[in-house]
Amino acid sequence: GAVVSQHPSRVICKSGTSVKIECRSLDFQATTMFWYRQFPKQSLMLMATSNEGSKATYEQGVEKDKFLINHASLTLSTLTVTSAHPEDSSFYICSATTGTSGGFSYEQYFGPGTRLTVT
């Protein structure tokens, strides 16, 4: 149980285009989803916290107009990288929790990640 999927697993796009990444909880309802970015040989960096039906909370330094997050249902959150640039190339990972209390998550179930390459 507690499976999270991401689509696509890999994407290559041209500079200036937009890319949408989907994150789905397959067998549970996720009230909260998290979006991370990870550069090579570095740890996870939290980009934003997404609660179903409300606006995402972005971490400091993350441009909300560039990284659009939509948590439309209890099983789906999307991250759209708008006007992508080569420096946006990274490994994007989502995670989901089964329940929250003030944002607390006992365990985060991670999706397999999406490797974005912007040329």
Place this chain on the structure above:
Amino acid sequence: GQNIDQPTEMTATEGAIVQINCTYQTSGFNGLFWYQQHAGEAPTFLSYNVLDGLEEKGRFSSFLSRSKGYSYLLLKELQMKDSASYLCAVIESNYQLIWGAGTKLIIKP
């Protein structure tokens, strides 16, 4: 301020035991996680400690000392597939999850 320290890299031999340490200084404490991450893959959950002591789960054990701000992950009977990065993460009192930079574990035959 917030700080989580782990060794950057460790090397161990197949069949041996290795201990990966994690020290933390955070704004409050609501638990500590250990995750395993293979190269190019997302992290997978290993353990969660919120009380002092040792939690054993098969070949992996995790220890916590809240007074010392210290945890370790103990891996026994090492296998080549255990080669991965091991991430320590702490939940602060405001429920923010703070991640360490991870420890890359290299297993040699």
